[in-house]
Amino acid sequence: MRKLFIIYLAAVLLVVGVMSPAPARAEKTVAVILTGVIPYYQDINSTFEKEMKAMGMGDVKVLVQTPAPNTMAWINAARKVVAFGVDAIVVYGGPSTLAVSSETSKIPIVFAGVYDPDALGIKGKNTTGISSKVPLAGVLKNLKAIKPFAKLGVVYNSSEKDTVTQANEIERLEGQFGFKTVRFDVKNAADINKVSGVDALFISTSCTAHQCVSGIVDVARNLKAPTATPISGGEDIGIILTIFPTPEEQGKTAADLVAKILKGEKPANLPVAVPKKIEMIVNLKEASVMGLKVPMDVLTSASKVVK
Numbered sequence: 001m002r003k004l005f006i007i008y009l010a011a012v013l014l015v016v017g018v019m020s021p022a023p024a025r026a027e028k029t030v031a032v033i034l035t036g037v038i039p040y041y042q043d044i045n046s047t048f049e050k051e052m053k054a055m056g057m058g059d060v061k062v063l064v065q066t067p068a069p070n071t072m073a074w075i076n077a078a079r080k081v082v083a084f085g086v087d088a089i090v091v092y093g094g095p096s097t098l099a100v101s102s103e104t105s106k107i108p109i110v111f112a113g114v115y116d117p118d119a120l121g122i123k124g125k126n127t128t129g130i131s132s133k134v135p136l137a138g139v140l141k142n143l144k145a146i147k148p149f150a151k152l153g154v155v156y157n158s159s160e161k162d163t164v165t166q167a168n169e170i171e172r173l174e175g176q177f178g179f180k181t182v183r184f185d186v187k188n189a190a191d192i193n194k195v196s197g198v199d200a201l202f203i204s205t206s207c208t209a210h211q212c213v214s215g216i217v218d219v220a221r222n223l224k225a226p227t228a229t230p231i232s233g234g235e236d237i238g239i240i241l242t243i244f245p246t247p248e249e250q251g252k253t254a255a256d257l258v259a260k261i262l263k264g265e266k267p268a269n270l271p272v273a274v275p276k277k278i279e280m281i282v283n284l285k286e287a288s289v290m291g292l293k294v295p296m297d298v299l300t301s302a303s304k305v306v307k
Contacts, residue, residue, distance in 0.1 A: 028262050029061045031081035033091040033100060036069045038210050039233030040247055041092040044112050047251025048090065055259050067096070069207030071159060074099035082107060088261050090254055093207060094120050094162030101127060108261045112250040115162045115205050115230070117272055125266070130253040130273035132205070132245045134230045136169050139202070139243050140177050142280070143228045145295050146240065146287060149199035152179045153225065155186050155216060156204040163204040166230070170202060195219045203229040203239065213237055224290050235281040235306055245275035279303035
């Protein structure tokens with residue numbers, strides 16, 4: 001009798017198992033850490049979200065964190081998404097990528113808009129992405145054509161490691177282009193007042209600088225110092241020369257990498273991409289206000305001219 005009961009119970013459990021619905025597939029969640037109000041990063045993220053939908057990943061839940069541009073805010077944002085247990089983290093910019101990397105070695109991290117990942121030491125089995133490095137020699141060559149300068153101001157933030165890398169790279173080019181570098185460590189809007197006594201101005205990828213870029217442009221106007229930068233977003237405000245990797249390529253590559261990771265690829269097997277699409281914008285209107293004549297070869301090389 002006991003044996004018959006066991007057989008009966010097993011049969012019932014088998015039927016229940018067949019009739020019960022299969023467990024629903026767990027929803028994938030991706031966190032995006034989008035620093036402050038930085039137009040370049042916003043443009044990258046816009047493309048990222050569009051590409052995810054275009055690839056049929058529209059059902060992936062995207063959680064966007066918008067921390068202020070400082071180390072503690074980046075770390076707090078990273079801790080929140082790590083605690084949430086997301087399937088992947090997308091992050092824009094070098095400083096925020098370093099902060100996220102310090103908080104997890106397991107959750108896949110995909111970065112974009114990072115000037116020089118190798119110089120920053122962004123390495124790890126859980127990390128991949130696309131760099132945003134452009135040849136600074138090309139930036140200086142075109143800036144020199146717009147206005148020969150003896151003193152070049154470099155706006156950077158000593159707390160943002162990638163901007164220190166750019167300042168160092170600029171200094172190494174002094175002999176080649178015949179100028180002296182003057183560094184301006186800008187950590188808040190008030191520090192803009194430090195900028196003085198230069199003939200031209202290079203604005204690094206500093207998040208702090210691009211949060212208050214209109215103030216920097218105002219100072220540059222007073223100095224009659226043409227400005228240049230390696231990320232877009234300030235050209236309509238008054239930056240004269242912008243040479244940058246397109247945010248569309250950055251966002252599309254980030255989406256491609258995330259899609260592969262969510263399908264099972266390991267970040268360590270996905271090499272860091274190098275930008276192939278570099279564009280140049282010249283603000284001819286601003287140059288004219290400063291009394292500067294932009295050479296025709298610079299204008300014809302530009303992807304866009306602001307008139």
